[in-house]
Amino acid sequence: MPHPTDTPALAPRRHLNWAQLGESYALVIVxxxxxxxxxxxxxxxFFSWANVSTMLxxxxxxxxxxxxxxxxxxxxxxxxxxxxxxxxxxxxxAVLNAQLEVPLVLAISAALLVGAFIGLVNGFFILYxxxxxxxxxxxxxxxINGIVLWMSGSTTIxxxxxxxxxxxxxxxxxxIPLLFYYALIMxxxxxxxxxxxxxxxxxxxxxxxxxxxLLSGINVEKVRLGALILSSMMAALAGVFYAGTLGAADPNSxxxxxxxxxxxxxxxxxxxxxxxFNPIGSFVAVYFLVIGITGLTMLGIQSYVQNLxxxxxxxxxxxLSQLVRKREAQxx
Amino acid sequence: MTQGPLHDGLPRRTPxxxxxxxxRNFSKVFGTSKVLDAVDLAVMPGEIHGLLGSNGSGKSxxxxxxxxxxxxxxxxxxxxxxxxxxxxxxxxxxxxSGISFVHQHLALIPSLSVLENMMLNxxxxxxxxxxxxxxxxxxxxxxxxxxxxxxxxxxxxxxLPQADRALLAITRAFDEVQTHATGGQGILILDEPTPFLxxxxxxxxxxxxxxxxADGAAVIFVAHDIDEIREIxxxxxxxxxxxxAGSLVSKEADREDFISHIxxxxxxxxxxxxxxxxxxxxxxxIRGLDCGSVSQxxxxxxxxxxxxxxxxxxxxxxxxxxxxxxxQKAERGSLTLGDGRVLDLAAVRPENLLAQGVAFLxxxxxxxxxxxxxxxxxxxxxPVLKRFRxxxxxxxxxxxxxxxxLGQAFDLRxxxxxxxxxxxxxxxxxxxxxxxxxxxxxxxxMLDEPTQGIDVGARQKIFKEVHKAxxxxxxxxxxxxxxxxxxxxxxxxxxxxxxxxxxxxxxxQITKDSITQETLRASSLPRQKTLEVA
Numbered sequence: 001m002p003h004p005t006d007t008p009a010l011a012p013r014r015h016l017n018w019a020q021l022g023e024s025y026a027l028v029i030v031x032x033x034x035x036x037x038x039x040x041x042x043x044x045x046f047f048s049w050a051n052v053s054t055m056l057x058x059x060x061x062x063x064x065x066x067x068x069x070x071x072x073x074x075x076x077x078x079x080x081x082x083x084x085x086x087x088x089x090x091x092x093x094a095v096l097n098a099q100l101e102v103p104l105v106l107a108i109s110a111a112l113l114v115g116a117f118i119g120l121v122n123g124f125f126i127l128y129x130x131x132x133x134x135x136x137x138x139x140x141x142x143x144i145n146g147i148v149l150w151m152s153g154s155t156t157i158x159x160x161x162x163x164x165x166x167x168x169x170x171x172x173x174x175x176i177p178l179l180f181y182y183a184l185i186m187x188x189x190x191x192x193x194x195x196x197x198x199x200x201x202x203x204x205x206x207x208x209x210x211x212x213x214l215l216s217g218i219n220v221e222k223v224r225l226g227a228l229i230l231s232s233m234m235a236a237l238a239g240v241f242y243a244g245t246l247g248a249a250d251p252n253s254x255x256x257x258x259x260x261x262x263x264x265x266x267x268x269x270x271x272x273x274x275x276x277f278n279p280i281g282s283f284v285a286v287y288f289l290v291i292g293i294t295g296l297t298m299l300g301i302q303s304y305v306q307n308l309x310x311x312x313x314x315x316x317x318x319x320l321s322q323l324v325r326k327r328e329a330q331x332x
Numbered sequence: 333m334t335q336g337p338l339h340d341g342l343p344r345r346t347p348x349x350x351x352x353x354x355x356r357n358f359s360k361v362f363g364t365s366k367v368l369d370a371v372d373l374a375v376m377p378g379e380i381h382g383l384l385g386s387n388g389s390g391k392s393x394x395x396x397x398x399x400x401x402x403x404x405x406x407x408x409x410x411x412x413x414x415x416x417x418x419x420x421x422x423x424x425x426x427x428x429s430g431i432s433f434v435h436q437h438l439a440l441i442p443s444l445s446v447l448e449n450m451m452l453n454x455x456x457x458x459x460x461x462x463x464x465x466x467x468x469x470x471x472x473x474x475x476x477x478x479x480x481x482x483x484x485x486x487x488x489x490x491x492l493p494q495a496d497r498a499l500l501a502i503t504r505a506f507d508e509v510q511t512h513a514t515g516g517q518g519i520l521i522l523d524e525p526t527p528f529l530x531x532x533x534x535x536x537x538x539x540x541x542x543x544x545x546a547d548g549a550a551v552i553f554v555a556h557d558i559d560e561i562r563e564i565x566x567x568x569x570x571x572x573x574x575x576x577a578g579s580l581v582s583k584e585a586d587r588e589d590f591i592s593h594i595x596x597x598x599x600x601x602x603x604x605x606x607x608x609x610x611x612x613x614x615x616x617x618i619r620g621l622d623c624g625s626v627s628q629x630x631x632x633x634x635x636x637x638x639x640x641x642x643x644x645x646x647x648x649x650x651x652x653x654x655x656x657x658x659x660q661k662a663e664r665g666s667l668t669l670g671d672g673r674v675l676d677l678a679a680v681r682p683e684n685l686l687a688q689g690v691a692f693l694x695x696x697x698x699x700x701x702x703x704x705x706x707x708x709x710x711x712x713x714x715p716v717l718k719r720f721r722x723x724x725x726x727x728x729x730x731x732x733x734x735x736x737x738l739g740q741a742f743d744l745r746x747x748x749x750x751x752x753x754x755x756x757x758x759x760x761x762x763x764x765x766x767x768x769x770x771x772x773x774x775x776x777x778m779l780d781e782p783t784q785g786i787d788v789g790a791r792q793k794i795f796k797e798v799h800k801a802x803x804x805x806x807x808x809x810x811x812x813x814x815x816x817x818x819x820x821x822x823x824x825x826x827x828x829x830x831x832x833x834x835x836x837x838x839x840x841q842i843t844k845d846s847i848t849q850e851t852l853r854a855s856s857l858p859r860q861k862t863l864e865v866a
Contacts, residue, residue, distance in 0.1 A: 192725060195725070195726075196724065196725025196726045196728075197725055197726065198717045198718060198721065198726070201710070201714065201717055201726075204706070204710075205703065205706075205714060208703045208705060208706060209699075209700075209702075209703040211699060211700040212699075212700055212701060212702060212703050214659070214682055215657070215659055215682055215692060215694060215700055215701070216682075216686075216714050216715060217682050217683040217685075217686035217687075217715065218683070219681070219683055275705070
């Protein structure tokens with residue numbers, strides 16, 4: 001790197017950088033293109049308001065779960081227990097409210113507390129015993145699944161207070177279920193926290209370099225514990241909404257969210273602010289995946305395609321973000 | 333004395349001998365910047381050849397291009413022992429044609445034994461299915477014997493002193509070129525192996541290099557230290573801004589020649605007066621610090637004073653700032669600050685010290701001091717982000733312009749704070765990280781090897797800034813093995829040996845030579861009670 005002494009100091013580089021723009025919005029463009037393709041192929045079924053509003057509404061659960069993941073991913077930890085947390089939270093609401101007739105508000109509070117407790121347990125093992133988060137959460141996730149089967153007797157529990165459904169998918173604004181707007185608002189909150197608060201910066205520095213953060217006066221363990229607890233609470237919130245979309249809780253289906261959530265988190269990290277886990281990118285990535293799956297399913301493609309699509313998207317997303325990093329390293 | 337690029341004044345041992353390595357017209361463009369511009373390099377068999385240049389001069393790009401990590405631009409030629417080589421060097425073929433690299437990080441696996449590390453070469457290239465342990469052991473012994481290397485083959489590399497690790501890496505590289513070299517004794521490229529070594533280690537390393545060269549290998553030695561280059565190399569090639577600045581016969585050229593080739597003009601070296609500032613209030617008092625190898629260390633430092641801590645590697649001087657910052661847990665000890673506040677060093681955490689105006693810049697720039705994958709401005713602004721909080725959150729435009737100004741004041745090149753920190757050369761990254769802490773106007777600033785691997789120009793800038801802060805009242809502790817740097821900036825030097833302060837140098841006693849002598853003298857003394865300098 002020669003010293004570019006001939007360039008005026010601090011010349012502002014205001015001109016549009018097309019390559020950078022393209023990279024930031026590639027996923028958005030691909031998502032729109034995918035939507036266009038399916039709309040042409042399936043003009044009556046896919047390209048109908050009913051379908052669009054269902055996609056936007058019901059899949060907002062995935063947005064919450066992805067946001068939950070990027071909290072810990074940004075702080076440098078993997079939380080594989082989020083899907084199990086979602087399931088136990090939904091089941092807590094169902095068991096307390098439908099079976100034991102606890103008022104809805106209390107049931108929901110209990111579910112969120114369960115989430116916070118799971119985060120605390122994860123944090124204890126990760127931070128106190130210094131075990132890699134991947135291993136701890138793989139274990140706690142499986143453990144939680146066991147508890148869910150036990151408390152539900154391995155059956156679906158229905159009959160949750162209809163008020164919850166009303167507030168989640170029963171009411172529509174501009175034709176889209178309220179849940180979609182909740183997800184959108186949560187995205188904006190996380191976006192604000194990540195981008196415009198010192199807390200967000202602390203998360204980022206802890207995730208990128210624990211030692212650097214420590215020597216810059218950041219209490220690394222507190223930040224990691226906080227991220228784990230918040231992430232589990234966010235997953236629990238997703239669980240409450242999940243119970244609200246179905247009016248019931250089943251002990252298994254929640255787990256199928258884990259892989260798409262990871263795919264969306266990593267895919268989202270290639271968009272908007274490439275190289276960083278970010279909520280807006282995650283939001284776009286979730287709907288990219290949802291459009292893909294819904295379209296393929298409507299085309300009558302076998303259900304195994306879902307696995308191909310999610311699994312493929314995850315690996316491709318990680319490969320892409322790796323490419324982005326490499327390009328960044330070569331810059332200058 | 334200065335020779336043109338290739339007016340073939342090559343030091344041949346026999347008439348018509350072909351150079352071991354002849355690189356012609358090497359250029360490399362990254363994006364819009366030409367980092368390497370028509371550079372030539374010729375090294376004879378049996379020669380130790382220095383490669384010098386400031387950070388960003390292109391020397392590592394040259395090395396990497398020869399190694400095949402980068403493809404050179406069209407027009408480049410690489411000739412080994414008179415044979416044209418294909419360019420770009422196909423991956424792995426540098427090794428096969430007898431070029432071996434030893435990087436600063438040595439590429440040893442700490443958790444494996446010395447023998448296993450020596451075998452890594454073979455593991456990568458051998459097609460044998462089974463390992464013949466007895467034969468490997470015998471072979472390794474032979475190689476070690478040849479270079480008078482006394483290392484236990486079964487010892488874990490993690491348990492070796494740093495110097496022995498470097499020797500091991502170089503011996504392994506030499507063994508590697510010997511097994512592969514065709515048509516010659518091989519070419520060994522050593523990329524800055526010395527900055528982490530104590531003087532005794534450097535001496536051992538040099539004698540190893542000499543015997544390797546005496547065996548007929550060509551050795552290319554990349555380094556910053558001009559004295560080392562003059563001591564060990566036969567000739568030296570100097571790069572500046574990607575171009576060939578000249579090549580010198582090391583024994584004939586003096587220090588000034590080297591410096592003017594590296595910098596392009598005469599630099600005036602920064603030099604502080606060694607007289608301590610007068611009438612300063614006490615900024616900090618360290619009492620009874622026990623931490624690992626360090627025991628019972630006590631000293632005072634006044635406002636505006638720059639105190640150097642030095643000694644051989646392992647003498648414990650570098651543990652002191654770590655312990656004072658809570659980065660390494662002390663067993664006991666106290667730190668009393670200027671305002672009378674007493675901190676228990678056994679319980680303190682970095683955030684407590686930062687809150688008291690104590691800052692610490694560790695030597696591992698991209699591992700512990702800053703994050704290479706984040707922009708410069710985010711790295712710089714971390715300690716002062718709270719200042720930029722507005723009702724709407726962090727005011728990023730204000731942060732950026734603040735950092736841009738700071739970058740300008742610290743002469744950051746390139747002057748673009750939106751680049752990633754990792755894109756900067758070592759010297760510029762250090763300037764940015766120094767700025768990160770100096771903007772907080774700390775009461776006590778601790779620096780660990782602040783100019784390790786940094787070119788002579790950037791060094792002066794860093795010294796000036798540190799000195800400026802001291803004049804404004806910051807007390808500065810510099811832990812370093814670099815006697816020259818300590819002599820340039822310190823008011824007082826504390827020499828460590830075996831975990832204790834054994835001598836104190838003040839005023840006119842502070843010269844590069846006296847620091848080196850004192851360090852060596854101290855290390856040969858039996859363990860003694862720590863000097864009371866409090």
